[in-house]
Amino acid sequence: MDVRPLGIDGSWLFTPRQFADDRGVFLEWFQAARLAAAVGHPLALAQANHSISRRGTVRGIHFSDVPPGQAKYLYCSRGAVQDVVVDIRTGSPTYGRWEAVRLDDSDRCGLYLAEGLGHGFRALTDDASVTYLCSTPYDPAREHTVDPMDPAIGIRWDGDDEPLLSPRDAAAPSLASAAAAGLLPAYDACRRHYDALRSGGQ
Numbered sequence: 001m002d003v004r005p006l007g008i009d010g011s012w013l014f015t016p017r018q019f020a021d022d023r024g025v026f027l028e029w030f031q032a033a034r035l036a037a038a039v040g041h042p043l044a045l046a047q048a049n050h051s052i053s054r055r056g057t058v059r060g061i062h063f064s065d066v067p068p069g070q071a072k073y074l075y076c077s078r079g080a081v082q083d084v085v086v087d088i089r090t091g092s093p094t095y096g097r098w099e100a101v102r103l104d105d106s107d108r109c110g111l112y113l114a115e116g117l118g119h120g121f122r123a124l125t126d127d128a129s130v131t132y133l134c135s136t137p138y139d140p141a142r143e144h145t146v147d148p149m150d151p152a153i154g155i156r157w158d159g160d161d162e163p164l165l166s167p168r169d170a171a172a173p174s175l176a177s178a179a180a181a182g183l184l185p186a187y188d189a190c191r192r193h194y195d196a197l198r199s200g201g202q
Contacts (some may be wrong), residue, residue, distance in 0.1 A: 001031055003038045006099050009092070010114030010194070011085045012038050013101055018108065029075050029110055030133065039112065041197040043073060049132040053081070053123035056161030058148050060120020060169065061086050065142040066185040067193050069115025071135040079125035080104035082158045083111055086118035088146060090179060091187035098155050103130070116190035120148050122157050144183050145172040152176060 002015040014034065016027045036042045053059065061084070064070045074083060083103045087094045103109055103121075113119050121130065145168060148155060153175055157163065178184050 001028065001034050003034060005038070006085060006101070008085050008087045008094050008097060008099050008117065010117050010190075011099070012112045014110040014112065016108055016110070027108055029108055030073060035073065035112060039114070040194070041200075043071060043112075043133065044135045045133055047134040047137045049134060049138075051130050051132075053128045053130070054164065055123055055126045055128070056159060057123040057128075057164045058120065058157065058169065059166070060084070061088070061118040061146040061148050061153075061172070062120065063088055063116065063118045063144055063146070063185065064136075064139070065144075066116045066190050068136050069185065069190070069193060071115050072113045072119060073133040074103065074111045074113075074119075075108070075131050076103035076105060077129045077131060078105050079123065079128035080106075081121040081123050081128050081130060083121040084119070084148075084155055085111075085113055086120070086146070086153060086155075088118040088175065088178070088184050089116045089187040089190050090184050092190075095187070096153060096175060098153055100155070100158075114190070115193055116185040116187075118146055120155075122159060122163070124159055144178065145169055146178050147172040147174050150174045
């Protein structure tokens with residue numbers, strides 16, 4: 001498995017080896033040891049989610065309070081999505097930046113996002129299926145969203161379809177409004193949390 005850090009601290013792309021023969025294809029889409037070696041600590045698995053999205057659907061930009069936050073490892077088992085990492089950690093040297101990767105059923109890459117990063121994706125095909133491994137359970141009191149169409153972030157979403165958003169995401173605040181309301185995680189708090197995880201703390 002090839003491991004590549006992205007340009008935003010706390011995010012990595014994992015490209016598995018695939019073994020094809022006349023029966024089909026076999027691959028290991030998640031390797032706990034490779035992830036722990038890259039990130040510096042294991043992924044504590046508390047919940048596994050699965051979404052199926054029609055073409056043009058945009059989910060996000062989602063994030064949760066840190067601590068405890070919610071780290072994610074994502075994999076697209078069917079179709080294709082444009083997956084986007086947004087650095088929403090106030091005080092981060094890359095605050096407000098975003099990076100996109102394609103997750104699909106061809107390369108079958110996995111994407112890891114550390115706690116405190118914003119996450120979203122756009123379905124590029126019908127029935128785009130994404131599985132999420134999550135470090136903490138869903139807690140609606142700690143979950144937040146930022147407008148995925150915020151021009152200040154400036155995400156260049158792929159595809160010509162009219163974006164399809166949930167009512168919650170469509171009404172999400174801009175990054176600046178979320179910051180002014182004190183909703184965004186602080187980079188220093190995230191770094192302390194990462195250090196605690198690496199030292200075996202919670």
